[in-house]
Amino acid sequence: MSEEAKPSRQRSKAKAAEARREILGVAARMMREIGYADMSLRDLAAEVGMKAGSLYYHFPSKEALASEVMRLGVEMVEDAVKGELEQSSHLSARERLILAMRIHLKTLLSESDFSSAHIRCYPFVPDTVREELKAVRRAYNSVWNDIIGAYLGAAATPVQIRHLRYTLLGAMNWSLEWFNSDRDDVDTYVASIAGLLPEQE
Amino acid sequence: MSEEAKPSRQRSKAKAAEARREILGVAARMMREIGYADMSLRDLAAEVGMKAGSLYYHFPSKEALASEVMRLGVEMVEDAVKGELEQSSHLSARERLILAMRIHLKTLLSESDFSSAHIRCYPFVPDTVREELKAVRRAYNSVWNDIIGAYLGAAATPVQIRHLRYTLLGAMNWSLEWFNSDRDDVDTYVASIAGLLPEQE
DNA sequence: ACATCTACCTAACGACCGTTAGAAATAAAT
DNA sequence: ATTTATTTCTAACGGTCGTTAGGTAGATGT
Numbered sequence: 367m368s369e370e371a372k373p374s375r376q377r378s379k380a381k382a383a384e385a386r387r388e389i390l391g392v393a394a395r396m397m398r399e400i401g402y403a404d405m406s407l408r409d410l411a412a413e414v415g416m417k418a419g420s421l422y423y424h425f426p427s428k429e430a431l432a433s434e435v436m437r438l439g440v441e442m443v444e445d446a447v448k449g450e451l452e453q454s455s456h457l458s459a460r461e462r463l464i465l466a467m468r469i470h471l472k473t474l475l476s477e478s479d480f481s482s483a484h485i486r487c488y489p490f491v492p493d494t495v496r497e498e499l500k501a502v503r504r505a506y507n508s509v510w511n512d513i514i515g516a517y518l519g520a521a522a523t524p525v526q527i528r529h530l531r532y533t534l535l536g537a538m539n540w541s542l543e544w545f546n547s548d549r550d551d552v553d554t555y556v557a558s559i560a561g562l563l564p565e566q567e
Numbered sequence: 568m569s570e571e572a573k574p575s576r577q578r579s580k581a582k583a584a585e586a587r588r589e590i591l592g593v594a595a596r597m598m599r600e601i602g603y604a605d606m607s608l609r610d611l612a613a614e615v616g617m618k619a620g621s622l623y624y625h626f627p628s629k630e631a632l633a634s635e636v637m638r639l640g641v642e643m644v645e646d647a648v649k650g651e652l653e654q655s656s657h658l659s660a661r662e663r664l665i666l667a668m669r670i671h672l673k674t675l676l677s678e679s680d681f682s683s684a685h686i687r688c689y690p691f692v693p694d695t696v697r698e699e700l701k702a703v704r705r706a707y708n709s710v711w712n713d714i715i716g717a718y719l720g721a722a723a724t725p726v727q728i729r730h731l732r733y734t735l736l737g738a739m740n741w742s743l744e745w746f747n748s749d750r751d752d753v754d755t756y757v758a759s760i761a762g763l764l765p766e767q768e
Numbered sequence: 769a770c771a772t773c774t775a776c777c778t779a780a781c782g783a784c785c786g787t788t789a790g791a792a793a794t795a796a797a798t
Numbered sequence: 799a800t801t802t803a804t805t806t807c808t809a810a811c812g813g814t815c816g817t818t819a820g821g822t823a824g825a826t827g828t
Binding site for chain 1: 784
Binding site for chain 1: 602605687723730735742
């Protein structure tokens with residue numbers, strides 16, 4: 367309530383923040399669709415109703431913009447997965463794993479251009495950007511290590527965990543290459559993967 | 568033996584063919600490493616000891632060059648997988664599936680820059696190139712449909728086959744993002760995936 | 769010997785790129 | 799009304815890109 371009535375100094379800062387968010391959103395979509403290299407700042411600016419130079423009021427460089435898009439992409443899936451898992455402590459380790467897959471896939475395929483932009487662009491983004499993303503990526507990896515470790519049980523070796531993580535994340539992230547929301551359904555595909563995961567004793 | 572003594576008209580044509588092959592090989596490696604957009608024809612030419620314009624003696628455009636690299640990439644895995652399967656008709660459907668995975672992965676990770684270039688660059692290559700690749704890609708997909716169909720048995724539905732294909736190809740192709748030949752081993756990873764594939768009755 | 773063909777080079781064209789300095793516009797504060 | 803701060807624009811810089819036209823050195827053919 368007091369938000370809208372605040373002194374106008376705040377309003378203008380809110381305006382800048384909104385422009386920033388819009389730039390990030392458009393950048394995420396463009397990176398997902400055409401990649402980092404082919405995303406020109408002139409095209410990006412045009413889509414948010416600006417000229418290329420004006421973007422530099424909000425971001426110091428194309429690399430910094432892309433880096434933020436991709437960092438948000440990891441944080442979004444991580445928050446979604448962790449948030450859902452916290453509400454589901456009553457589930458079995460296997461059910462929690464399957465739940466995590468469903469959330470990861472839903473975020474990727476229908477909710478976050480940021481996450482899909484991260485996955486698609488990571489291999490070809492400048493080294494400096496990849497370096498900046500190392501920490502968030504490791505954090506998200508460790509989330510999956512926990513989930514999979516709990517599923518495989520105490521006898522699981524680190525390499526077993528790592529391999530299963532690669533297999534499952536590969537099976538999920540690869541969906542960016544084929545998933546068509548007109549034809550495909552996230553829950554059906556998750557069930558299909560889940561069929562490969564036996565109950566552990 | 569008569570090859571080296573052939574009239575020099577042949578020799579010169581062989582020279583051109585060799586330059587062509589070298590260009591293709593370097594292009595494949597560059598596409599895998601830095602992507603289609605960041606591969607400049609000047610850099611590519613320099614690596615084969617030419618100037619950029621000279622590439623146009625061998626290829627009509629960058630798109631055509633990339634298209635040929637990627638087409639060869641599919642044909643290489645396809646030939647490797649089909650060749651190995653033909654020599655292994657005595658194996659069970661499950662064993663044949665696992666064998667196909669091993670060959671696909673080996674080709675991808677240690678033998679063919681062409682195949683990995685295809686996988687990595689496909690999402691961001693010009694539409695015209697993707698269009699040209701539709702046929703070879705469909706052909707390779709149908710190879711996997713056959714293998715997986717035989718594994719799942721007569722009761723398998725098309726969507727079951729498709730989902731398992733996506734899962735397995737995703738798990739394999741994703742290895743381009745993490746596989747490190749100093750630390751990882753193809754056979755070990757294949758065994759890990761195979762552990763998820765139960766024997767069918 | 770001369771002519772032809774092969775494989776490459778030189779030099780440039782026009783287009784687009786990320787980025788920057790400084791002006792202009794818009795809104796806010798006094 | 800004037801000053802101040804915020805946000806965007808203009809216009810350009812230096813650079814790289816794919817591509818092309820025309821030239822050239824050397825091998826080949828007659």
